[in-house]
Amino acid sequence: MSDQPVGVIARLIQELTKLPGVGPKSAERMAHFLLAGDRHNCILLAEALESVATNVRPCGQCFNLTEGELCSVCRDPRREPGTICVVETPRDLAMFERTGSFRGLYHVLGGRLAPLDNVGPEKLTFDPLLKRVQRGGVREVILATSPTMEGDGTALFASNMLAVTGVNITRLARGLPSGSSLEIANSQMLADALEGRRAF
């Protein structure tokens, strides 16, 4: 006898368990919630999922998620094309956009270099980044990868790769978050803040 679940509800539960942080019980609860409510909402959800799966693709220039050839940031003529902010994922890009303080363009790497997890440079979008910078018109590349060992390794790789282009390469500042107090800062935050201090 097959141990695969049978029936459409079982299939739905099985699909929901593929979501991050969702186990069989949570998936079962979600499935029954969907079935107990307005069935029209189920159809709207299914349509939204299908639409995303069919229409969303990487931007032809920066690899952000988009429905067209270029994403909304790359299409925006008001953006400053001379500055490229390199981020790991489209989620990171969305975080920067939420700040509203960056007016340049982005480049999404698609992850971070993690050779221990079989993620080497060939699996990320380093080559398109190099070609983009070599095409000219870029003055500064901001490396906005995570402030972890792997994030720093990714930034280091990008920095070494871009060194031949002569572009100005910068790294995000690190240290104390605005609005916090010294009491809650950990030792590494303070050490980073001291190291990155600047004239006042």
Next chain:
Amino acid sequence: MPAEKATGIVVRTTDWSETSRIATIWTRELGKVSVLAKGGRRLKSNFEVALDLLTVCGIVLLRKSSGGLDLLTEAQVVERFAGLRTNLPALYAGYYIAELLGEGTQDYDPHPKLFDSSLDTLRKLSAGGDPSALVAGYELEWLAELGLKPILDRCAHCGTQRLDTGMIAMSPMAGGVVCGPCGKEFNDRRTVSMDGLVCLNELVMGEHPAVGREVREVLGFYISSVLGRRPRMLNFIAVG
């Protein structure tokens, strides 16, 4: 369930949920432990930033008797290797050490000497030491600590010390270097020159000779045979 304290090197991390993290920590006192750090991804938690790869941290954990993941209750940074963040060959060498520790040893099998040796090698890498020589020396220490130290001063099969005649080779199955006549009996042999053998012996003595491609390949081959697969980081290790 008493809490246990240890000092360890973070050799692997995986994000578990929006806020939690699973980490493999290679400790001096307990050996390799896999722990769940609830809230380990939060900026403000009991783990500070200690659960970053290759960070040395002091930890407090609750051991699970059921065989599940141990629960990490506290972690504090003891030492970080800033030099690895600015030197790619050194960083890759550090990753390789993490791979050997994480995947070449068993859970709860402590090797304090190997821990100290790992720490020492990471410090030297961070200070700008030659990654190829440091990695080669570390590989031999790793083999020795696991009871697999290759015999390099005589034929591992017949015991002759006259290795300067004929084609000599390294054979993991024989347990070290084999002389020309004995070499034919071992299919897993890899030829090594006299210069290469001298280099290997110098590494065993704790010296730091220039490690060429030949020695790098022989050691990589030996380690791969012991592990049963080629380490992922081996292709990233620079040749001096």
